[in-house]
Amino acid sequence: MIKKGDFVKISYTAKLEDGTVIDSTDESVAREHGVYEEGARYGDIVVVVGEGHVLKGLDEDLEGKEVGYKGTVEVPPEKAFGEYDPDNKEVVSITKFSERPVPGQRVRIGEKTGIVEKVIGRRAIVDFNHPLAGKKIIFEYEIKELIDKPEEKVKYLFLIYTGRELVPEIEDGRVVVEVPRDATFNQYFLLGKFTVVDQIFKHLPEVKEVVFTEKFERPEEKQETEAKEESSEGKEEAQKETEAKEE
Incomplete structure (x- = not known):
């Protein structure tokens, strides 16, 4: 059974009572109903149950379900975007x-x-009311997966709070994360990483330390590395073309 603190992968489509689609994790659905956002990330999302990563009504409905569950939940205004306040x-x-x-x-x-x-x-x-204040939101959702691996949990925490897909290493209660060069002075990343650290300590009791590292290479060595990668990619493409012709 899903409980608070679990990391779960879900997909959903959100509608109003009249059937109007207002959001979806499915890009094709978002495009079809005119709610597609350029630059937004589509596909299944990972949320930590109870942490408010989705609307409260949906967050609460996840508890007690099992992986593979497909269903619908009607979320009242007070657990969605709030009641409409005519004085606001x-x-x-x-x-x-x-x-x-x-x-x-x-x-x-x-x-x-x-x-x-x-x-x-x-x-x-x-x-100043939210555009959806006073509206009941209906979610059609599916619970796809329960995330158990600590490395995966840390990876998704960074994705949730910083928007970055990082690859952490965990050994003997120590999390090591390499900070991308372009994130060093990114305000969103700098603020988000502290929240990630708090969440790591909250949800992964086996972790005792979080270390951020930065990597710099000599320019000529970096060029050699890139050249080798390009050469390797070229060989792979040539091999695929040869195999395709043989077929």
Whole structure:
């Protein structure tokens, strides 16, 4: 049975009560229903049950299920995007915008994001409720796999919190992770890695230490390594072509 703290791989499609698809882990479904996001990662996702990686209603429904489960759960507003608050609106001067706002436009005012509801003269009414506030969300989902290997758990924690696919090494309670060169000064990665460390210690009690390393090569040695890799790839492609012709 799935329980809190388990790492599970799932797929899902989320709809409104009228059947409108609002999200999906399946790229073809997202494209078909006009909710595809350029640059977004599609395919099965891994979540840690109870950590809020998906909406609360879906997160809670995972508990007690088994790998292979396929089903539907109706998530009420209070366990989705919250109830709609008619008072969560503000009248904002159009001087606060870089260009004249129009109804339906998504805008950011200070630390808040909202939707322009109306524009009256030199004032705009901005609704700061989530676009799906007050809506019941229906999830059709499947539990694909239970992740058990510590290395896999660490890998997915990095993917969840930093967006990076890293390959950790674990030995004698010590996790070693090589930091990519382009992530060294990436603010999102720098902030996310501390959350990953906290999650590692929380969910992998056998880990006593987490070490981050950086690797630098001499330019000429790096070029030699890349040349060897390209040569190896070229040989593999030539071999595949030869085998294809023989067939």
